[in-house]
Amino acid sequence: MTGRVAGKAALITGAAGGLGQAMAWMLAREGAKVAVTDMNADGARTLADAISAEHPGAAFAFAHDVTEEAAWVSVIDQSVAAMGGLSILVNNAGIGCDFVWSEQDTLENWRRVQAVNVESIMLGCKHAMPHLRASGAASIVNISSVAGLAAAPGMGAYNATKAAVWMYTKTIALEAAKGGWNVRCNSVHPVFIKTPILDPFVAMAGGDEETAHQKLARGIPLKRIGEPDDVAYCVLYLASDESKFVTGAEFKIDGGMLAQ
Numbered sequence: 001m002t003g004r005v006a007g008k009a010a011l012i013t014g015a016a017g018g019l020g021q022a023m024a025w026m027l028a029r030e031g032a033k034v035a036v037t038d039m040n041a042d043g044a045r046t047l048a049d050a051i052s053a054e055h056p057g058a059a060f061a062f063a064h065d066v067t068e069e070a071a072w073v074s075v076i077d078q079s080v081a082a083m084g085g086l087s088i089l090v091n092n093a094g095i096g097c098d099f100v101w102s103e104q105d106t107l108e109n110w111r112r113v114q115a116v117n118v119e120s121i122m123l124g125c126k127h128a129m130p131h132l133r134a135s136g137a138a139s140i141v142n143i144s145s146v147a148g149l150a151a152a153p154g155m156g157a158y159n160a161t162k163a164a165v166w167m168y169t170k171t172i173a174l175e176a177a178k179g180g181w182n183v184r185c186n187s188v189h190p191v192f193i194k195t196p197i198l199d200p201f202v203a204m205a206g207g208d209e210e211t212a213h214q215k216l217a218r219g220i221p222l223k224r225i226g227e228p229d230d231v232a233y234c235v236l237y238l239a240s241d242e243s244k245f246v247t248g249a250e251f252k253i254d255g256g257m258l259a260q
């Protein structure tokens with residue numbers, strides 16, 4: 001541990017597994033307190049217990065459906081009380097899509113993806129901001145995707161949500177800058193990373209994870225898919241004061257995919 005976020009207090013959504021879990025470990029290892037939240041309350045608790053076993057008093061777990069405004073208010077209040085403040089918000093919770101083309105898509109499905117992937121980010125930024133402003137030096141990291149910067153057939157709902165996250169991040173960054181608050185806001189755009197969100201691709205490959213990952217890696221110049229820590233390292237940088245002059249920016253974690 002080198003204490004890159006020592007003294008900071010982070011709330012990470014969707015942290016029971018996947019990328020959020022890697023981010024929670026990374027930030028705790030580097031000295032932050034972490035509130036790990038997820039609609040999977042047991043998973044969040046298990047993670048917080050494991051982190052606290054290695055870093056006593058560093059982790060707290062909260063049941064949290066990010067589509068619910070009342071839950072945001074309650075979870076932020078509890079996190080601030082547990083950690084003594086809030087200086088980092090990582091809006092990570094998100095869901096994939098069903099790979100249906102637009103003519104077959106339903107409004108219900110569209111709204112579900114919007115609620116989890118976009119409305120959650122508006123709610124998080126809105127309700128965390130007063131605490132972030134009060135913290136002295138704060139950072140919001142919104143997890144978008146390469147799918148917010150480049151489209152693919154059958155990914156309409158997901159593409160639209162991740163593009164919205166990309167642009168909304170800039171709005172928040174500019175509002176905070178104009179307000180003279182020391183709150184930065186940036187977006188992170190991963191390509192395929194080994195987490196359960198890739199399960200539909202594994203199912204399409206007949207359950208063979210290795211084959212699925214190799215197929216997904218074909219379009220990536222580095223010829224592999226990513227590890228959760230590839231994203232967590234970027235979040236660590238953006239959460240820390242090392243990135244104090246960085247706001248309204250997008251970070252592609254994509255093995256060179258969008259350089260083509």
Ligand SMILES: NC(=O)c1ccc[n+]([C@@H]2O[C@H](COP(=O)([O-])OP(=O)(O)OC[C@H]3O[C@@H](n4cnc5c(N)ncnc54)[C@H](O)[C@@H]3O)[C@@H](O)[C@H]2O)c1
Pocket residue numbers: 013014015016017018019020037038039040064065066067092093094095096116143144145146189190191192193194195196197198
């Ligand atoms: N893994 C990838 O390949 C990849 C690529 C690009 C972007 N992303 C983005 O990264 C983020 C994390 O994805 P992941 O790969 O870790 O996925 P994951 O499915 O492994 O984890 C997502 C977590 O979010 C939680 N969650 C889902 N809906 C929720 C809700 N309404 N309220 C609270 N928690 C909820 C789940 O319980 C789960 O723990 C998502 O925003 C995703 O879109 C992932």
